[in-house]
Amino acid sequence: MALDLTRGAVWRVIPAFALPLLVGNLTQQVYNLTDSVIVGRFLGKEALAAVSASFFIYYFIISLAIGVGSGITVVVSQRFGARDHDAVRRAFSSFLLFASVAGAVLSVVGVVGADGFFRLTRTPPEVMPYALRYFRVYAAGTLFFILFYSALSILRGIGDSVWPMRFVLATAVLNIAFDLLFILVFRWDIEGAAAATVLAQACGVALAIRHIRRHDLLSLRRRDLVFDRPLFLQGVRIGIPTGVQQCAIAIGLVALLGIVNGFGADTLTAYGAAGKIDSIIVQIILTLAGALSAFCGQNIGAGRFDRVHAGVRFAMLFNVCLCLVVLAAILGFGRQMMGAFTEDADVMAIGQEYLTILGAVLIFHGALSILNGAMRGAGDTFFAMVTGIVSFWLIRIPLAIRSLHI
Numbered sequence: 001m002a003l004d005l006t007r008g009a010v011w012r013v014i015p016a017f018a019l020p021l022l023v024g025n026l027t028q029q030v031y032n033l034t035d036s037v038i039v040g041r042f043l044g045k046e047a048l049a050a051v052s053a054s055f056f057i058y059y060f061i062i063s064l065a066i067g068v069g070s071g072i073t074v075v076v077s078q079r080f081g082a083r084d085h086d087a088v089r090r091a092f093s094s095f096l097l098f099a100s101v102a103g104a105v106l107s108v109v110g111v112v113g114a115d116g117f118f119r120l121t122r123t124p125p126e127v128m129p130y131a132l133r134y135f136r137v138y139a140a141g142t143l144f145f146i147l148f149y150s151a152l153s154i155l156r157g158i159g160d161s162v163w164p165m166r167f168v169l170a171t172a173v174l175n176i177a178f179d180l181l182f183i184l185v186f187r188w189d190i191e192g193a194a195a196a197t198v199l200a201q202a203c204g205v206a207l208a209i210r211h212i213r214r215h216d217l218l219s220l221r222r223r224d225l226v227f228d229r230p231l232f233l234q235g236v237r238i239g240i241p242t243g244v245q246q247c248a249i250a251i252g253l254v255a256l257l258g259i260v261n262g263f264g265a266d267t268l269t270a271y272g273a274a275g276k277i278d279s280i281i282v283q284i285i286l287t288l289a290g291a292l293s294a295f296c297g298q299n300i301g302a303g304r305f306d307r308v309h310a311g312v313r314f315a316m317l318f319n320v321c322l323c324l325v326v327l328a329a330i331l332g333f334g335r336q337m338m339g340a341f342t343e344d345a346d347v348m349a350i351g352q353e354y355l356t357i358l359g360a361v362l363i364f365h366g367a368l369s370i371l372n373g374a375m376r377g378a379g380d381t382f383f384a385m386v387t388g389i390v391s392f393w394l395i396r397i398p399l400a401i402r403s404l405h406i
Contacts, residue, residue: 003159005295006081006302010310017161018291024152024165025287029280031172031200036276038179039193040341043130045269047190048341050130052272054138056257057117060250061110062142067246068102069095069146069153071239074379075231076157077294081301085217090228091235092154092218097227099150103143110139121254122261124268134190141198144205151208154218156294163211167204175200241385242376248385252392259400270350273341277351278358281326285366288315289373296377312374319366323359330359 003017040048072095079087114135123131148171152164178199182192212218260271292315299307330337338351368391372384 003161005159005298006304006307010307010314014288014291014295014311014314017159017294018288020161020165021156021291022284022287024161024168025283026280027165027168027172029276029283031175033276033280034176035179035193035197036273037341038176038183039190040269040273042183043190043193045265045342045344045347046127047130047134047193049124049127049265049268049272050134050190051193052268052275053118053121053123053127053131053257053261054135055272055275056250056253057121057135058110058138060247060254061106061139062146063243063246063250066149067241067243068098068236068239069150070242070376071237071381072232072235073153073157074238074293074297074376074381075235076154077159077297077377078301078379080158081298087228087231088158088217090226091231093225094228094232095150095154095235096147097225098232099146100143103146106146107140107142110142111136114139121258124261124265126265127268130190134194137191137194138197141201144198144201148201148204148208151205151212155208155212156290157297158217159294159298161291167207167211170207171200171204174203238376238379238381241381245381245385245388248389249392252397255397256400266344266346267350269342269344270338270347270354273338273347274351274354274358276341277337277355281358281362282365284322285319285362285369288318288366289369292370292373293377296374297379300378308374308377312370315370315373316367319370320363323363323366326362327359330355 003013005013005017007013036048036051039051072091075091076088079085079091114132118128118131118135148167152167155161155164175196178196179193182188182196186192188195257268260268292311295311296308299305299311334352334355335348337355338348341351342348368387372387375381375383
């Protein structure tokens, strides 16, 4: 159900929209986490390291498509706020066609380029065979990942965060079930973990399309599948800076992965496992920023700039409270968190150190994410691009390189 974010108390409307969004996003992170736990426990630390290495390379491959998708979402939210429902349908149709083509092309790129990607990042020799086997199956399903992401983004753009949550919950349950079936029963090894995720996403696409075909606003018949060039280009103009930012960060993550690989398999395993916990924590902040983006988009479309300012203030206060709670939890239970992935003492110690540093700087990351979310809702993605690239390439990467000499 679409939610009108231009009405109601700000402190009530943003959480009402963000909560289902958060449940869906956290569920997605949890089933990614569960995937890693199952792989680490039943297939060994080399297989877990392969999953970790694959994530960052895959993120780079799809980052530009995700950036363009974010631009279309802004267009949809602003048009929905202005009550221009015909433009919403045209924007949805345009991005659906783009996502289908982009997904097919990127699937081929991922499968064909797998060997070169892992050699470029200096993947440890003992991890390489697992990484190639996992990644080729995983990359073959890129079409499903992009279509699923597209459908959820459009629904969120019109203020519907409940159905996306349901679809993510369904895919999470399916992914865990397929993981256990393919790894423990069929003995498909690490290929089974990748196949489980791809098949779950394909089921998610089928569920989302079935829902959209019955949606009053988004229902598209074959004759409605048109490519609206002006609307698409507006989305591209908004989304390209985000795409550039995502690509720059993805390249940075690949470079960072190369640095981490230089420390050996234990550090790579700890980095991947702690990174899963990191992703869950950061996802809460990013969900708030995403909800604020949709909130700002609708209210700017409706001319309610007073609500935009109130929304940013509320999000900043929430960020401070959240980060203090997270820091306390990491200081008290960091080692226990790592213990869910492995019993290796060295890996646990490295991961605990990672989480402690994360907790200390999280509040600054949260504040920046909230400002970026508000600016994206306004259609200004250049600010987010600059801050994202500067913080990653001028701060994070140099510090990582410096750590090689400590």
